[in-house]
Amino acid sequence: KAGVTQTPRYLIKTRGQQVTLSCSPISGHRSVSWYQQTPGQGLQFLFEYFSETQRNKGNFPGRFSGRQFSNSRSEMNVSTLELGDSALYLCASSGRPNTGELFFGEGSRLTVL
Amino acid sequence: AQRVTQPEKLLSVFKGAPVELKCNYSYSGSPELFWYVQYSRQRLQLLLRHISRESIKGFTADLNKGETSFHLKKPFAQEEDSAMYYCALSVTGANSKLTFGKGITLSVRP
Numbered sequence: 010k011a012g013v014t015q016t017p018r019y020l021i022k023t024r025g026q027q028v029t030l031s032c033s034p035i036s037g038h039r040s041v042s043w044y045q046q047t048p049g050q051g052l053q054f055l056f057e058y059f060s061e062t063q064r065n066k067g068n069f070p071g072r073f074s075g076r077q078f079s080n081s082r083s084e085m086n087v088s089t090l091e092l093g094d095s096a097l098y099l100c101a102s103s104g105r106p107n108t109g110e111l112f113f114g115e116g117s118r119l120t121v122l
Numbered sequence: 123a124q125r126v127t128q129p130e131k132l133l134s135v136f137k138g139a140p141v142e143l144k145c146n147y148s149y150s151g152s153p154e155l156f157w158y159v160q161y162s163r164q165r166l167q168l169l170l171r172h173i174s175r176e177s178i179k180g181f182t183a184d185l186n187k188g189e190t191s192f193h194l195k196k197p198f199a200q201e202e203d204s205a206m207y208y209c210a211l212s213v214t215g216a217n218s219k220l221t222f223g224k225g226i227t228l229s230v231r232p
Contacts, residue, residue, distance in 0.1 A: 012165070042220070052208065052222040065219050099166065109156045109212030109220050113166040 011036065013114035015100050021120045027088040030117045034081050034102030040064075041083040042111060043075060046097040055098075058083055059106040087119075095121045124149040126211050128223035135199050136231050143194040143226050145183075145209030154212040155185055155192040158222075161205045169194075169207070179203070199230045 014033040022028050034041050043055040054067040058077035075085040081102075087094055097118050101111035125148045135141055147153060155172040170178045172185040172192060183194045192209060209223040 044220075044222075051224040054219040054221065057219060067219065107212075109154050109210060110168055110171065111220060112168075115165050 013100055013102050013112055015098075015114035015117050017117060018115065019118045019120075021122060022090050023122050024090055024092060026090050027086060028090060028119060029084055029086045030098055030100075030119075032083045032085075032100030032102075032114060034083070034100075035112055038102035038104050038112070039081050040103045040106045040108070041077055041081065042101045042103075043083070043085050044099045044101065045069075046099055046116070047095075052099070055085065057106065064106055090121045092121050095119060124153065124211050124213055124221050126209050126221050126223035128209055128226050130226050131224070132227045132229065134229040134231065137201055138198050141194075141196045141199045141203070141228065141230075143207050143209075143228065145192045145194065145223060147190050147192065147209075147211050149190075149211060149213060151213065155183070156210045156212065156220075157181070157183055157192075157194050158208040158210055159205050160208070166208070199228075201230045201232055204228055204230045 016031045040059045042057040045053045056063055056075050057065040061077045072088045077083045097116040099116045100114045103111050127146045129144055157169040158166050159169040160166045181194055181196045183192055185192050206225050206227050208225045211221045
């Protein structure tokens with residue numbers, strides 16, 4: 010089985026722009042979670058989707074949003090980018106929701122200038 | 123709210139030495155605890171979960187509810203164990219999510 014695939018792998022944006030990141034889960038997995046990883050804060054939960062429904066959301070401002078499509082692929086969007094949004098964004102999939110057994114992608118590294 | 127604490131950022135040992143990576147958690151209910159590992163230039167992956175009570179790559183971890191700890195142990199470290207290790211907690215229910223500790227870098231010297 011192919012692993013979790015995230016695109017793009019690297020991107021550079023400027024303050025005020027918006028960005029969309031994509032995640033394709035492992036085939037058959039319907040649950041997708043997103044995490045932000047920074048050197049200072051570590052891994053922080055953003056949101057979890059299952060069957061196109063957001064099940065959980067972390068403590069991030071409304072500029073961070075996401076969605077899941079009928080084929081389980083997921084996107085996350087960050088609007089009005091700030092310097093502090095520079096991070097590695099990790100997507101993870103699992104075969105069922107509410108589980109800590111996650112399969113991670115390699116991440117999308119966002120740099121905001 | 124749940125919290126995971128990994129008190130140390132770096133542990134450096136010689137090959138063959140015992141290893142203990144500390145993890146403490148705070149949660150009033152019944153959590154599920156996990157250890158994730160990230161080897162150099164590889165993606166984050168699950169190492170073990172407390173429910174399985176199994177040994178993976180020689181590592182074991184016992185959930186101690188009295189001390190709210192889930193320390194990761196290995197009796198004889200190998201150079202290939204060098205990696206970043208994260209302890210994580212999952213709470214089942216409507217507000218479930220995976221809460222990670224800040225992680226610890228394990229360096230095993232030859």
